[in-house]
Amino acid sequence: METHFLQASQQLPAYLIIGALLFAIGFFGFCRHRTLVGMLVSGELILAGASLNFVAFGHFLAADRVAGQAFALFIMGIAAAEAALVLSIMIAVYRNYRTIQTRDLKAMEG
Amino acid sequence: MTPQEINALLSAACFAGLAGLTLLGALLAALCRRLIYSVSGLALSFIGLAGLYLYLNAPFLALMQILVYVGAVCIVILFAIMLADTQDEQSGRDRRATLTAIASFLAASMLAVALFLMIRGTTWMAPAAPQNTxxxxxxxxxxxxxxxxxxxxxxxxxxxxxxxxxxxxxxxxxxxxx
The missing domain is CATH 1.20.5 (Single alpha-helices involved in coiled-coils or other helix-helix interfaces)
Incomplete structure (x- = not known):
């Protein structure tokens, strides 16, 4: 068991479990937060868990060691674009509603 | 202890510390009611993740993680928080908020347990012969x-x-x- 712990950084499941926990924590935060900023932060956590999985698989299993890293870089680019868009939407929403609490944004309620 | 053993111990301790930092930051981000603390937790989590990328032999990715996520995305979110002058989430003493928190915690923990069991139960294929380093x-x-x-x-x-x-x-x- 002790050697198992000592070699955790050389084993695929350790990274997969960290990625899964990041995803679960991000999911929890996404459901729990009640502001748009909080939801954006949790979404970034979910993306981080996904990229950790890609890099771990690329490092341990893939023949092409580069593919995982390249995909993680692409995720980074998409996440940056997403953050910029979400924040501009948030500022527009704040200008119109004077709040970013999600429960107050109900103009389209039937 | 031989130097190799000390090396292995230090490496494992660093790995455990980085994994703990990542998960602690993520928990802070998900649990804090004050948005500033949430974003700080996110930055902490990303710094830990950059360390994990170093363990995965991806130093460029680790640097980009710090440069892009900690240096740009977190700072932009901070700017937006200050620009929009967001009041923090009102304290959730009402029943609906508590129910939402419990339900989302249950859903997330079920997700985590299912993923954990799946990871433990899967036998991964043998690593392919690397084409490049x-x-x-x-x-x-x-x-x-x-x-x-x-x-x-x-x-x-x-x-x-x-x-x-x-x-x-x-x-x-x-x-x-x-």
Whole structure:
């Protein structure tokens, strides 16, 4: 068991479990937060868990060691674009509603 | 203890510390009611994740993680929090908020347990014979060679996102008064 712990950084499941926990924590935060900023932060956590999985698989299993890293870089680019868009939407929403609490944004309620 | 044993112990301790930092930051981000603390937790989590990328033999990715996520995305979110002058989430003493928190915790923990069991139960295929070492040089060649099209598409997406963000954020603003 002790050697198992000592070699955790050389084993695929350790990274997969960290990625899964990041995803679960991000999911929890996404459901729990009640502001748009909080939801954006949790979404970034979910993306981080996904990229950790890609890099771990690329490092341990893939023949092409580069593919995982390249995909993680692409995720980074998409996440940056997403953050910029979400924040501009948030500022527009704040200008119109004077709040970013999600429960107050109900103009389209039937 | 031989030097090799001490090395292995130090490496394992660093790995455990980085994994703990990542998960602790993520928990802070998910649990804190004050948005500033949430974003700080996110930055902490990303720094830990950059350390994990170092363990995965991806130093360029680790640097980009710190540069792009901690240096740019977190700071932009902080700017937005200050610009929009968001009041923090009102304390959730009402029943609906508590129910939401419990339900989302249950859902997330079920998700985590299911993923954990799946990871433990799967036998992964044998590692393929590596075609390259995954060094920075290989990554550069791949990004501008095999993945060139995706690379260019990402830059178009970023350009469009900048333009879209400008349009959306400017819309409805008063005309300049001068």
């Amino acid at each position: 995954g060094s920075l040089q290989d990554l550069g060649h791949a990004l501008l060679g095999r993945f060139g099209f995706a690379f260019e598409l990402i830059s178009v997406v970023l350009l469009l996102a900048i333009l879209g963000a400008l349009v959306v954020a400017r819309n409805g603003r008063d005309t300049p008064r001068d």
